[in-house]
Amino acid sequence: MNLIGIVGTNSNTSTNRKLLQFMSKHFSAQAQIEVCEIKHLPAFDEPEGRQAPQEVQELCEKIAAADGVIIATPEYDHSIPAALKSVIEWISYTTRPLINKSVLIVGASHGLLGTSRAQAHLRQILDAPELKARVLPSSEFLLGHSLTAFDEEGHLVYADKVQELDEIFEEFRLFVKINQQLMKEHDFKTEQNKRFSWETASQGGRF
Ligand SMILES: Cc1cc2nc3c(=O)[nH]c(=O)nc-3n(C[C@H](O)[C@H](O)[C@H](O)COP(=O)(O)O)c2cc1C
Numbered sequence: 001m002n003l004i005g006i007v008g009t010n011s012n013t014s015t016n017r018k019l020l021q022f023m024s025k026h027f028s029a030q031a032q033i034e035v036c037e038i039k040h041l042p043a044f045d046e047p048e049g050r051q052a053p054q055e056v057q058e059l060c061e062k063i064a065a066a067d068g069v070i071i072a073t074p075e076y077d078h079s080i081p082a083a084l085k086s087v088i089e090w091i092s093y094t095t096r097p098l099i100n101k102s103v104l105i106v107g108a109s110h111g112l113l114g115t116s117r118a119q120a121h122l123r124q125i126l127d128a129p130e131l132k133a134r135v136l137p138s139s140e141f142l143l144g145h146s147l148t149a150f151d152e153e154g155h156l157v158y159a160d161k162v163q164e165l166d167e168i169f170e171e172f173r174l175f176v177k178i179n180q181q182l183m184k185e186h187d188f189k190t191e192q193n194k195r196f197s198w199e200t201a202s203q204g205g206r207f
Pocket residue numbers: 009011013014015016017073074075076077078079108109110111112113114115146
């Protein structure tokens with residue numbers, strides 16, 4: 001299984017990056033997880049001709065080719081960081097590779113709550129018609145006290161959290177497979193979502 005992990009911040013010292021790097025090593029027997037950075041991507045603007053910068057296109061291509069996506073988000077002011085929101089705006093404005101893609105949300109914070117509010121926001125965002133990601137339901141991985149969560153080799157030192165992560169990752173792998181099967185068998189209006197436009201959306205419509 002080929003997954004990509006998006007580091008949801010432009011911070012150089014991110015513990016969310018450490019979490020994804022740990023997952024990439026820890027789950028290497030079950031999946032290949034390529035950790036992708038967003039810190040080099042420009043802030044979203046509405047480009048003429050909807051042409052995204054090359055770096056954005058490269059990320060979109062990786063998402064399109066992957067079996068699933070893991071997004072690790074910090075929490076800033078009860079929501080996701082602006083840098084992550086900007087990338088999601090690029091994704092929704094251009095080739096929309098998250099449509100029907102399996103997504104696992106995880107998050108790490110320095111405090112106790114482990115990004116619970118940011119994750120709830122991210123779920124809502126990923127439900128927009130141009131994103132329409134298939135987010136693993138009813139399971140959250142919240143890593144609090146993330147500054148002391150990793151040792152010098154990058155291992156997650158909280159045994160209870162490693163166990164939780166093992167369980168949710170196994171659930172996600174099954175979810176990816178079931179979702180792929182579903183998408184093969186049914187047309188979930190993917191093309192309709194790819195063409196969706198807020199300019200022409202009707203007020204009483206589903207969106
Ligand atoms: C601007 C700003 C706002 C923050 N807001 C919250 C918040 O609402 N809730 C929270 O638990 N932590 C908050 N924090 C603390 C973050 O959890 C922590 O600084 C860090 O971003 C965790 O992610 P990282 O290690 O990947 O950078 C905030 C930090 C910053 C810089």
